[in-house]
Amino acid sequence: MKPFTFTLRQEPPQRVDLSALTPDRLAGKSVAQIEAIELGVTRISTKVGDLFKVSEGDLKTVRFEGGSSRFDLLGAKLLPGFAIHVEGDVGAQCGRLAKGGRITVAGNAGPHAASGNLGAEIEIKGDVGEFLAGPLAGELAGMAGGRVIVRGKAGERAGDRLRRGILVIEGDAGEDLGARLIAGTILVLGEAKGRVGYLNKRGSIVLARGGCFGSTYVDCGAHELTFARLFARSLRDHSAPAADLLSRKLRRYGGDTAVFGKGEILTAD
Amino acid sequence: MPDIIRNGVTIDDNFAEAFPMSGTGILITAPNAKWARQAALTMTGFATSVIGCGCEAGIDREVPPQETPDGRPGVRALLFAMSSKDAEKQLVNRLGQCVLTCPGSAVYSTVAGEFEIKVGDALRQFGDKWQMSKVVDDRRYWRVPVMDGEFFCEGKVGLTKKSVGGGNLLIMGADWDKTMRATEAAVSAIDGVADAIAPFPGGIVRSGSKVGSKYKGMSASTNDAYCPTLRGVTKSELDADIGCVLEIVIDGLTDNAVREAMRAGLHAIIEMGPEQGAKRVGAGNYGGKLGPFHYHLKELLP
Incomplete structure (x- = not known):
């Protein structure tokens, strides 16, 4: 069956909140009702009908033909079993607090993508902004489950306060990758710029290219790790280069000893 | 009991009684x-x-x-x-x-x-x-x-909790070597069945037991009816041509795994025939009142 499709008519005149357009929240509504949903976040009204041509289809998959960097909160609180695909860019907080399901974005994503993700599989084919999978201001933990794969680059502070789940960045990562990491796993296949794993408690950061991690990370030698082989198998279909990285012998740097010191940075060298 | 004969091997019209585990x-x-x-x-x-x-x-x-x-x-x-x-x-x-x-x-x-x-x-x-x-x-x-x-x-x-324990085959032959040959063939056939194991040494038990004992406090004792050396002095289940009895006990994750394991073992014994291997195959039970799973040998025949 055809997916439920929103075809973009024009660039939104303001930032829009797309959290209402997830399959469970669209269920049981007629096209007319959906077109009347208010998306604007200012006093000026922007309704679904103003932006999109709506074509009904199977609500298991919602498809956006055309994207915009003003598309905020796309797929927020998505439930398991559903999927959203965007043929274009998205704005801030894509997949925010998603419980499960699958979100694919063909273009770039803005800041706070996968923020607080609880179990969704999120794939961004382009680049992402800062605070990938991170918490919003005032929140104690970032992403707590699921898998996020970024084919391009990630902005600063990717994986901030990550608690659980897997983050794969196939391109470069900005400064302060994995800062305040609680647990979980981050893989970077490009270059990780500047400081890495600042105040990491017990998370794992796997880097294709090593570097100097400062005096609070301590070299623990190169090892064949069984867990990495399991991760490699699990990631093989989603990111072959990440699986290759995990299949290699990895040098373990224990840290950040400025805090717990139970975490690690693993590098292939 | 009317006996069933396949490839020269006598199959008792009997059943194995097994328990949930x-x-x-x-x-x-x-x-x-x-x-x-x-x-x-x-x-x-x-x-x-x-x-x-x-x-x-x-x-x-x-x-x-x-x-x-x-x-x-x-x-x-x-x-x-x-x-x-x-x-x-x-x-x-x-x-x-x-x-x-x-x-x-x-x-x-x-x-x-x-x-x-x-x-x-x-x-x-x-x-x-x-x-x-x-x-x-x-x-x-x-x-x-x-x-x-x-x-x-x-x-x-x-x-x-849907596992089954206690599926079994009693393999009877003229002497130790022949009985062992048939039993080993059965064990290797059972090894090929998924979700089932034979927990005894090499899959084989030689000290089959009966319920109860003449000693106080012992819940199980030697199965004298199947001991060849007691053939004349006890109420024996063995005829004169049987010199050795070995047992295979089978546990499986499912009822079907135990059934298939017993079937595989039985087929291997029958295929070998009485000249090289066992003369007779039986199964152990407690009258059918204790265990809810019954595996009748005649239903497992080739």
Whole structure:
């Protein structure tokens, strides 16, 4: 069956909140009702009908033909079993607090993508902004489950306060990758710029290219790790280069000893 | 009882009586097949009968690297006990003493049961707070630092109460060599059946028991009706041509696994014939009133 499709008519005149357009929240509504949903976040009204041509289809998959960097909160609180695909860019907080399901974005994503993700599989084919999978201001933990794969680059502070789940960045990562990491796993296949794993408690950061991690990370030698082989198998279909990285012998740097010191940075060298 | 004869082997018109058990299974992997097998052998040692060992355990099959979660050679071991509590205690103890200690090993759940046993969630404490948890595809694993690297163990292992224990075949032959030849053929056929094990030494038990004893406090004693040396002096089940009886006991994760294992064993014995192997095959039961699972030999014939 055809997916439920929103075809973009024009660039939104303001930032829009797309959290209402997830399959469970669209269920049981007629096209007319959906077109009347208010998306604007200012006093000026922007309704679904103003932006999109709506074509009904199977609500298991919602498809956006055309994207915009003003598309905020796309797929927020998505439930398991559903999927959203965007043929274009998205704005801030894509997949925010998603419980499960699958979100694919063909273009770039803005800041706070996968923020607080609880179990969704999120794939961004382009680049992402800062605070990938991170918490919003005032929140104690970032992403707590699921898998996020970024084919391009990630902005600063990717994986901030990550608690659980897997983050794969196939391109470069900005400064302060994995800062305040609680647990979980981050893989970077490009270059990780500047400081890495600042105040990491017990998370794992796997880097294709090593570097100097400062005096609070301590070299623990190169090892064949069984867990990495399991991760490699699990990631093989989603990111072959990440699986290759995990299949290699990895040098373990224990840290950040400025805090717990139970975490690690693993590098292939 | 009217006897059934197949390929010269007499098949008793009798049935094996089996009981519900709590069953669980794990996959042990290691850097090579030798050490995966060693871990499984050690873990399933002293696990022939629930009467004295607390559980019955054995190796189900070797798993090639392509099929294991971490791509290393593996061995699947099954463990059965009379209650889920016993199964949990035995599995955790055996993993802690036999698998955690075995070089290179890692443990994964291979049974999707109605219940779960906390395995890694218990053994992780060996890590003395250096252990790390990892969740992959919604399953939690523990990395416990040990002297050869890391012991990797799944947090929970499935347990099913739909397991069956006590499927059996009594293999009777002219002498020890012939009976053993037929019994070994049956055991290797049973090895090929998934989800079933024969927990006794090499899959074979020579000291079949009956319920009760002349001694006070003993719940089981030698099955004198099947002892060839007592043929003349007791109410024997054996004819003059039988000089040796061996038994195979089978536990399986499902009713069907036990049935298929018995079928495979029986076929192997019949195929060998009485000249090389066994003259007669029987099965043990308690009159059919104790165990809910009955496996009639005549229904398993080729």
